[in-house]
Amino acid sequence: MTETTTPPAPALAYVIAGSEATGGAGIQADLKTFQALGAYGFGTLTCIVSFDPKNAWGHRFVPVDPQVIADQIEVAVAAHAPEVVKIGMLGTPATIETVADSLTQHTWRHVVLDPVLICKGQEPGAALDTDNALKDRILPLATVVTPNVFEARTLAGMERLQSVDDLIEAARRIHALGPAYVIAKGGVELEGPDAVDVLYDGTQTTVVSTPKIGQERVSGAGCTFAAAVTAELAKGTEITEAVRVAKQLVTQGILDRLASHAPFDAVRIVAGSERAAADLVQVRTH
Numbered sequence: 001m002t003e004t005t006t007p008p009a010p011a012l013a014y015v016i017a018g019s020e021a022t023g024g025a026g027i028q029a030d031l032k033t034f035q036a037l038g039a040y041g042f043g044t045l046t047c048i049v050s051f052d053p054k055n056a057w058g059h060r061f062v063p064v065d066p067q068v069i070a071d072q073i074e075v076a077v078a079a080h081a082p083e084v085v086k087i088g089m090l091g092t093p094a095t096i097e098t099v100a101d102s103l104t105q106h107t108w109r110h111v112v113l114d115p116v117l118i119c120k121g122q123e124p125g126a127a128l129d130t131d132n133a134l135k136d137r138i139l140p141l142a143t144v145v146t147p148n149v150f151e152a153r154t155l156a157g158m159e160r161l162q163s164v165d166d167l168i169e170a171a172r173r174i175h176a177l178g179p180a181y182v183i184a185k186g187g188v189e190l191e192g193p194d195a196v197d198v199l200y201d202g203t204q205t206t207v208v209s210t211p212k213i214g215q216e217r218v219s220g221a222g223c224t225f226a227a228a229v230t231a232e233l234a235k236g237t238e239i240t241e242a243v244r245v246a247k248q249l250v251t252q253g254i255l256d257r258l259a260s261h262a263p264f265d266a267v268r269i270v271a272g273s274e275r276a277a278a279d280l281v282q283v284r285t286h
């Protein structure tokens with residue numbers, strides 16, 4: 001006779017984000033990351049991005065109706081009562097209002113915000129409204145925010161961001177806007193041989209770096225990074241360790257990247273990716 005045992009309850013990782021139809025970025029990357037890190041993943045769709053292969057792979061963007069977004073959040077929270085949520089691409093001021101209203105109806109242990117700003121192909125005026133709404137309505141609810149260089153410069157109101165010291169300054173300025181933890185990501189954008197990220201918690205600055213893998217940005221790296229931090233926080237991992245795991249996972253995902261007929265490669269995460277690049281990651285706290 002075989003004995004059946006109930007597996008322990010998994011960590012619950014919830015994401016509110018957009019679909020990117022090639023599967024490299026967006027909610028597809030988030031859910032794959034949650035799975036790879038052993039969390040139970042579920043998501044609310046905010047918008048659908050379909051690059052246009054007939055038009056230089058520019059963005060085509062369709063928002064989901066605000067009521068449908070509110071309904072999805074309602075049922076996800078009713079079913080699972082998640083404590084940790086990742087916010088990815090929202091895309092319009094109306095979506096931001098809806099998500100902000102829904103988020104404030106619940107108590108969260110962590111709200112991890114990947115502050116996806118201008119999406120190529122969006123009308124600049126509309127994008128500015130969206131950026132301002134994100135800053136006004138969602139940033140104050142975030143406990144963790146993960147800007148890249150462009151987003152960090154925009155949120156921090158800095159004219160230039162070129163060095164690790166600038167990245168640290170940006171992280172401090174964004175911290176002053178509310179989030180308990182800021183993870184500013186240098187990626188391939190800063191000069192020098194390393195891809196450097198900075199975690200600032202209001203007191204300590206932790207610099208996490210790996211040797212750069214090429215000079216090109218890889219699609220889905222930012223989504224995957226924030227999703228990995230989310231899954232680890234859902235599992236109860238402490239923030240510095242969550243950042244280290246995320247950096248390892250993304251570094252290995254870039255090493256294993258998927259080429260396609262699109263003009264950019266995509267991060268590829270497989271089970272075990274989070275351990276594979278351990279030797280490449282350096283963590284220094286000041």
Ligand code: PXL
Pocket residue numbers: 017018019020025026027049088089116220222223
């Ligand atoms: O990588 C940012 C991003 C996030 N979410 C969606 C996207 C993109 C970039 O294309 O399409 C849905």
